[in-house]
Amino acid sequence: xxxxxxxxxxxxxxxxxxxxxxxxxxxxxxxxxxxxxxxxxxxxxxxxxxxxxxxxxxxxxxxxxxxxxxxxxxxxxxxxxxxxxxxxxxxxxxxxxxxxxxxxxxxxxxxxxxxxxxxxxxxxxxxxxxxxxxxxxxxxxxxxxxxxxxxxxxxxxxxxxxxxxxxxxxxxxxxxxxxxxxxxxxxxxxxxxxxxxxxxxxxxxxxxxxxxxxxxxxxxxxxxxxx
Numbered sequence: 001x002x003x004x005x006x007x008x009x010x011x012x013x014x015x016x017x018x019x020x021x022x023x024x025x026x027x028x029x030x031x032x033x034x035x036x037x038x039x040x041x042x043x044x045x046x047x048x049x050x051x052x053x054x055x056x057x058x059x060x061x062x063x064x065x066x067x068x069x070x071x072x073x074x075x076x077x078x079x080x081x082x083x084x085x086x087x088x089x090x091x092x093x094x095x096x097x098x099x100x101x102x103x104x105x106x107x108x109x110x111x112x113x114x115x116x117x118x119x120x121x122x123x124x125x126x127x128x129x130x131x132x133x134x135x136x137x138x139x140x141x142x143x144x145x146x147x148x149x150x151x152x153x154x155x156x157x158x159x160x161x162x163x164x165x166x167x168x169x170x171x172x173x174x175x176x177x178x179x180x181x182x183x184x185x186x187x188x189x190x191x192x193x194x195x196x197x198x199x200x201x202x203x204x205x206x207x208x209x210x211x212x213x214x215x216x217x218x219x220x221x222x223x224x225x226x227x
Contacts, residue, residue: 011030014032016031020035024039026039047083049065051065057075058074059073062086064083064086065085069088071085079114083097083104091123091124091205092148092154098126102126124203125203126146127148127199128145128146130143142190143188147198148183148184148202150171152173158173159174162189162218169189170188170189170198171187172215173186182208183201197225206225
C-alpha cells in the first residue's frame with residue numbers, strides 16, 4: 001500500500017486483520033493496529049491441492065501426488081504433472097512441489113514425451129519475476145525475482161548482497177548437497193541483471209566454495225562461478 005503522493009511503504013512481519021472500504025478497498029488494517037491506505041490489494045497465499053477424490057485410488061499422496069523423477073506415480077501408466085505433483089527433484093535432491101504456470105507447462109511436455117515412448121526425466125530450477133516494487137530513484141522498472149528454493153529452513157546459510165536502503169538487494173540461499181556447496185536459490189529485488197548468473201549456478205549445480213565469501217561483495221561478478 002502507498003500513501004497518496006508518497007513512495008510505497010514496505011512492511012514485513014505484519015498480518016492483515018481486515019480490509020476497509022465499501023464496494024472498493026480503501027485501506028488495510030493489520031493485527032498490530034497499523035492502518036495503510038490502499039486502492040488495490042494483492043494477495044499471495046500459496047496452494048493446497050484438493051486430492052480427496054483420490055483417497056481410495058491407491059495412488060501415493062503426501063502434500064501432492066507423489067511421483068519419481070519421470071513424473072510417474074506408484075501405479076503403472078499413471079502420471080502427475082503441474083500443481084498437484086510432488087515430484088522427485090534431482091536438482092535439489094528432495095520431493096518438491098511447484099505452483100507456477102511455467103512448471104505446469106514443462107511437466108506436461110515431459111509427461112507427454114514419456115507417454116509417447118520416450119521416457120524423459122523432469123529436471124528444472126524454477127525462476128519467475130513479478131513487478132510490484134518501486135524502482136530505485138532514477139531507474140526504470142521495479143521487480144522481485146524468485147529463483148530455485150527460497151526456504152530458509154532448506155538452506156544452510158543465507159547471504160545478503162546489496163541493501164534495503166539502496167533499493168536493490170539479493171538474498172542468496174546456500175546449501176551443501178552431496179558434499180558440494182551450492183547456490184540453491186535466491187530472491188532478487190530490483191536486480192534483474194543478476195538473475196541470469198544465479199539461475200545458471202543453480203541449474204548447473206555449481207560448486208561455489210571458493211567464491212562463497214565473495215558473494216556479498218557488489219564488486220564481485222556473479223558470472224565468475226559459472227564460467
